[in-house]
Amino acid sequence: MNRVELPQWLAPLVDLAGTIQPADFGPLLPAQPSSGERASAVLLLFWEDTSQGVPGDIRILLIRRASDMRNHAGQPAFPGGTVDPTDDGPVEAALREAVEETGLDPSGVEVLATLPELSLAVSGFAVTPVLAWWREPSPVRPVDRAEVASVHLVRVADLVDPANRLTVRHVSGRMSPAFDVDGLRVWGFTAYVLDRILHLAGWERPWDRDRAEEMS
Structure with missing residues (x-):
């Protein structure tokens, strides 16, 4: 797809895709080929919701994993x-x-780029974020309740709202940026990636980095 065909709000993400480096993800480490981690991929799917006639309502698709899954049970995720x-x-x-998790129609998705592969050592995955534009949004829902508890169309405006941002400490001792949006507390790997993407795209707003909470 030619750049001129893309909506203007997408320009920061397109520019980012061409320049981002593993070091830009801060504490998330680049995956190492010899680590034995399993290759995986996540979809960072952005679009502008025009259904309410409000321009600039940029959103991203998230899911909440089922509470009894072996890895990352109950966590929000891409x-x-x-x-x-x-x-x-x-x-x-x-x-x-x-498609398997949300039932989206992939024909309406325009892939923009793959971002650097990152290590999710806690669960043994090497994760490639795939940056995409939802050119023609389609209905979504939890397809398999054994894997997905809910599907969320999260507003970027809510993600960057300082009132919804904090740092959390997991019982394991791990610290993570976090977002309280759409009834979710987004933390861990997903929050790290969102934090970096919002910052590097120039969408981040100043927030209280001293606001910290414990997680159960």
Whole structure:
């Protein structure tokens, strides 16, 4: 797709995709080929919701994982999962998983770029974020309740609202940026990626980094 065909609000993300480096993700480490981590991919799917006639209502698709899953139970996340042998790389894996989890129509998704592969050592995954534009949004829902508890169309305006931002400490001792949006507390890997994307795209607003809470 030619750049002129993209909506103007998407320009910061397109520019970002061409320049971002693993070091830009801060404490998230680049995946190492010899680490034995399983290749996986997540879909960072942005779009402008014009259904209410409000310009600039940029959103991103998130899910909340089922509470009894083996890894990251109950956590908010980007759609995604393991790259299967039948997948032609992380882009196909991210789209396939998003379809399986939310029922979206992949024909309406325009992939912009793959971002640097990151290590999610706590669960043994090497994760490739796939940046995409939802050119033609379609209905979404939890397809398999054993994997997905809910699907969320989260406003970027809510993510960057300082009132919704904080730092959390997990019982493991891990510190993470966090967002309280749409009835979710987004933290961990998903929050780290969101934090960096919002900052590097120039969308971040100043927030109280001293506001910290414990997580159960």
